[in-house]
Amino acid sequence: MAKRDYYEVLGLDKSASAQEIKRAYRKLARQYHPDINQEADAAEKFKEIGEAYEVLSDEQKRAQYDRFGFEGANQFGGGGDFQGGFGDIFDMFFGGGGRRQDPNAPRRGEDYQYVVDLDFMESVTGKTETIELEIEVECDTCMGSGAKPGTKPETCNRCGGSGVETVEQNTVLGRMVNQRPCSQCHGTGKTIKEKCSTCHGSGHVKKKQSVEVKIPAGIDNGQQIRLSGKGGPGVNGGPAGDLYVVIRVRAHEIFDRVDQHISMEMPVTFAQAALGAEIEVPTVHGNVSLKVPAGTQTGSKFRLRGKGMPSLRGGANGDQFVSVIVMTPKHMTDRQKELLREFEEISGESGVEEEHGMFQKMKKFFSH
Known part of the structure; x- marks a missing residue:
């Protein structure tokens, strides 16, 4: 199959913003995920979408692609079988590195996905469905800190709260200085001496929750409904993720x-x-x-x-x-x-x- 233009793959113009690229990728990745989409070429399309996003989401790779096409993108590790860049090559030899996020910065929770099966006539009329989810919520005992009540997490004395530690290694290229997740706090920047007995230090517990989903009349097989904020809990005060309800419509005997x-x-x-x-x-x-x-x-x-x-x-x-x-x-x-x-x-x-x-x-x- 001939290689398609990356912008065409994501359904975008060359003037698309970084946010538009991300939004298009997330939509198409969910649509063609092999676990959801049973079409014969779903896996191939999913791979094609991922390859396009890898290049267009990186400013340097995108600039090279816009100027030189696929050959330009390949210079930076995109568009081929190897899906990484130079940073990934160094990770393979020296155990990781590069820029890392502040472990204490607010982070958005994970998105959840749930599949609802409908009869054909239910897709015609629409319905309200109540689904039961087992989701992670903030632990009520420790209020999300992970520490035993009356105590609190302490700043990691190994990394000083940064979540990373510096490692020096002798390599064929000379002496290399590299950063990796802190081996003591595992990148969180904090340690808990006395863990909460309820959540065992995670700060979250699993809880069953009922969510009401209004399924509109006329919905088609494979379409999904997004419920904002109904996904996984945020980290360090970050917003919750979203819940994506994927619709599967059973075939009708005559229609x-x-x-x-x-x-x-x-x-x-x-x-x-x-x-x-x-x-x-x-x-x-x-x-x-x-x-x-x-x-x-x-x-x-x-x-x-x-x-x-x-x-x-x-x-x-x-x-x-x-x-x-x-x-x-x-x-x-x-x-x-x-x-x-x-x-x-x-x-x-x-x-x-x-x-x-x-x-x-x-x-x-x-x-x-």
Whole structure:
């Protein structure tokens, strides 16, 4: 498969901001995650999205890519099988390094994901679903500190609260000075001498929580609903993450959905198709009458306007398309057979030839 432009992969213009790049990546990564998306090429698309984000989210790699294309991006470790940069190479040999965040800085909590299964008709009408989650919340005993009540965490005496320690190593390139997470506080910058008996020093406990999700009418399979602040708890006073509810819609026995439209096959008798009839057709909004004109053929398609799926944005409903299937009887009485033979004798090929050019073509073919 030909390599696609990174901006095209993320659905962005070259003028896209860093925030727009991040937002597009997160949306597409969730959509094509192999654990959620069962399409055959989901894993390949997921990898392609990650590769594009790796380059465009880095200012230096992006500048090189904008100027020199894929070759420019590869100079900085992007766009190939190896997904890192020079920093990752040094990490492999010397145990990590580079810029690190303040361990005491507020950090956003993790995003959670939950899958809700719906019947087809529930996706038409929408519903309110109550889901049960087991999430991490701040420990009430220690108020999130992780320390036994009456005590508090202390500044790590090994790293001085920075969360990192400096290590000197002799390498083939000479003496190297490197930083890595503090081996005593594991990068937190703090140590707890007496841990909370409830959370065992983590500052968080798991708790079951009920969350009400309003699923709108017209939602489609694979779409997701974002509940802001319903994810994992923030760290050091940071905001909570979000909860993403992924919708899976079960297939219906007669209705098929394509975007906002619904399609179905409707059987009719030979007499109804030949003579014309008014038949009752099921839709997701209830049964309706459909006039089948005389001479209707198998595969003829009729449109029922406004009988499709509701719009998530509040617009008009989609349409329903009805494909007619003319049923040929398998078991007939002697009288029915007699009448059909009489009909065949009376009709012959005269009317059929005039209306169906295919008969003329077939006669010409066999006459050679």
